[in-house]
Amino acid sequence: EAGVAQSPRYKIIEKRQSVAFWCNPISGHATLYWYQQILGQGPKLLIQFQNNGVVDDSQLPKDRFSAERLKGVDSTLKIQPAKLEDSAVYLCASSLGQGNAYEQYFGPGTRLTVT
């Protein structure tokens, strides 16, 4: 079974530039999550999708971050404009359904460096 795919794996941009990350979840997984993991910290949930609808985006900085999952499969996360403090690994995860009955599977992450 293929795992969660993410691209790019690494990205370096200057502050105030924009960047986009892509995630392809495990086939059949209805729930998709984006996490931000700053160096030395645990992952922080940014947004959760159930199919193509947003379940929770309470911790997403909506003035600069946006995410979509238009067809309920792949998802993109965008930052515009980027700030230095956005430097982190952005992890995508997916699960069969939402809630605690389902294990989350993480992708390899995209390491973003903002200079």
Place this chain on the structure above:
Amino acid sequence: GENVEQHPSTLSVQEGDSAVIKCTYSDSASNYFPWYKQELGKRPQLIIDIRSNVGEKKDQRIAVTLNKTAKHFSLHITETQPEDSAVYFCAGGYALNFGKGTSLLVTP
């Protein structure tokens, strides 16, 4: 929302010794507590989880205990091996809130 506190932040043990990592949570309604292992530069991987209807769960050298009254849960690793060296995260809450992680080093 849920607030998960994890300690210690670093832990160094000799190979063969046991390691214990503890987490506390704030939301008494939380009912699912997974533990993830993250090796350097790799993705977090689930190693064990526990639900609030049980007090302990074991899987070979790994065990997790849950005390709902005190709102804390712990990861126990016995007979540690160098390959257990990694960062371990606890999590809790409906929308998983992660602790800050424990960097475990097992020295031969």
